[in-house]
Amino acid sequence: MVMRVSDTAPKLEHKGYNRGLILGLTMAESMLLLVFCLLLVAAAMISAERNHRYETERKLKDAEQRLVLLEKKQSEQAARIVQLQSKLISGDLSAADRSTLEKEWRELVLARETLDSMGADGAKPEDLQELAKVADVLKQHGVDLAKASDEVSKLLAGEGGGKGAHDWPPIINLDDAKKNYFQSGSAELTKTFERMLDTTISNEIASNLSLYDADIVEVIGHTDEQRVSRPSSNLDDTLIGAMDGKLPISAVEPADNAGLGLARAVAVANILKANPKLKNVTILPMSAAQLILPGDTITAGQAGAVESRRRIEIRVRGRTTPVAVISDATASPVSVR
Numbered sequence: 390m391v392m393r394v395s396d397t398a399p400k401l402e403h404k405g406y407n408r409g410l411i412l413g414l415t416m417a418e419s420m421l422l423l424v425f426c427l428l429l430v431a432a433a434m435i436s437a438e439r440n441h442r443y444e445t446e447r448k449l450k451d452a453e454q455r456l457v458l459l460e461k462k463q464s465e466q467a468a469r470i471v472q473l474q475s476k477l478i479s480g481d482l483s484a485a486d487r488s489t490l491e492k493e494w495r496e497l498v499l500a501r502e503t504l505d506s507m508g509a510d511g512a513k514p515e516d517l518q519e520l521a522k523v524a525d526v527l528k529q530h531g532v533d534l535a536k537a538s539d540e541v542s543k544l545l546a547g548e549g550g551g552k553g554a555h556d557w558p559p560i561i562n563l564d565d566a567k568k569n570y571f572q573s574g575s576a577e578l579t580k581t582f583e584r585m586l587d588t589t590i591s592n593e594i595a596s597n598l599s600l601y602d603a604d605i606v607e608v609i610g611h612t613d614e615q616r617v618s619r620p621s622s623n624l625d626d627t628l629i630g631a632m633d634g635k636l637p638i639s640a641v642e643p644a645d646n647a648g649l650g651l652a653r654a655v656a657v658a659n660i661l662k663a664n665p666k667l668k669n670v671t672i673l674p675m676s677a678a679q680l681i682l683p684g685d686t687i688t689a690g691q692a693g694a695v696e697s698r699r700r701i702e703i704r705v706r707g708r709t710t711p712v713a714v715i716s717d718a719t720a721s722p723v724s725v726r
Contacts, residue, residue: 484562485589558601561593564683564700571699574617576638576652578660586660594703595666603705606672608658610650613698614679614691619644624652631655632674650676657701671708 414422473490563570563582570582578586594606622644628651630636638656643649654674661672682688683697691698 483568483585484564485585485593488559488561488593489589558597558603558705561590561703562683562700563590563703564698565696570701571653574619574649576641576643576649576656578638578656583660586657587664590703591661591664591666594661594705597705598667598670601705601707603707604670605706605708606661606667606670607675607702607704607706608654608661608672609675609677609702609704610652610654610657611677611681611698611700611702612646612650612679613693613695614646614688615694617643617645617649622648624648628652628655632659634659645678647676647678650678653701657703677702 563585565571568579568581570579571577572579598604598606619642621642623640623642627636627641631638631641631652632655638652638659641652641655643652651674654676658672658674661667679698680688682691683700
């Protein structure tokens with residue numbers, strides 16, 4: 390029997406070649422394709438990491454810029470605190486600045502105490518929102534949040550409403566000890582004083598009028614006991630015209646401290662009358678001359694220049710019941726003995 394070698398060999402070689410193919414590719418080609426796919430995946434991961442790094446760097450840069458701004462603001466606030474402390478220690482604060490500082494400090498202390506108390510009781514931000522609504526209602530009804538508990542206690546006890554026997558509006562006191570409000574012997578205002586009256590002081594007066602449901606502003610001029618060096622007064626001829634704005638305050642020439650205090654009160658009243666916040670308010674200029682010392686005591690005689698006595702006091706109150714006025718035609722003459 391004769392074997393056909395030539396027919397068997399090619400078949401075996403072709404079968405071995407087929408064993409090295411994957412999807413029609415050789416082992417080497419398959420490995421190259423796998424490496425290429427891995428490189429694509431690696432490139433995508435590197436690109437994603439790069440984008441993440443860029444985003445992180447951008448956020449870091451924004452955070453650094455915000456940090457710089459916060460540090461600058463903190464530095465400015467620290468400088469402002471040091472300045473206020475310096476003024477407070479040296480006593481160089483004006484009456485208006487001192488009043489504003491004390492008011493803001495009280496509000497800050499009250500807010501801190503309220504937050505600490507609510508935090509200790511496990512309060513949530515929603516509770517603060519509800520508290521803000523309650524505070525708004527109390528404000529609309531003229532009840533101070535700090536005194537709300539006392540007011541409610543009075544109502545529950547049947548004591549009725551009201552501000553209480555000693556809850557009086559504060560007196561705004563402006564004296565020459567810290568600022569030169571008037572020239573010596575004159576009722577003309579400095580520009581600085583005019584700006585203060587038209588901004589800070591008017592705002593404070595408007596706040597007190599609203600808080601105490603008042604509609605009268607009394608402007609009282611006080612002087613020291615130095616004599617006014619003018620031989621005669623023209624207040625009888627010029628005072629009403631100056632109050633009506635028909636004459637400048639420089640036209641008023643007092644010859645005594647009573648007239649000087651009144652002329653200065655008129656000058657201040659005219660500035661307040663022109664402020665839109667006080668347009669529906671009656672403003673009354675008055676003079677206490679040299680009689681009343683700071684602290685509401687009567688002088689026993691104190692000669693010399695005393696800047697703290699040369700002052701303007703501003704008080705607010707409610708309108709009293711009008712008194713019937715008798716006309717000249719029906720009035721009976723009154724003899725003075």
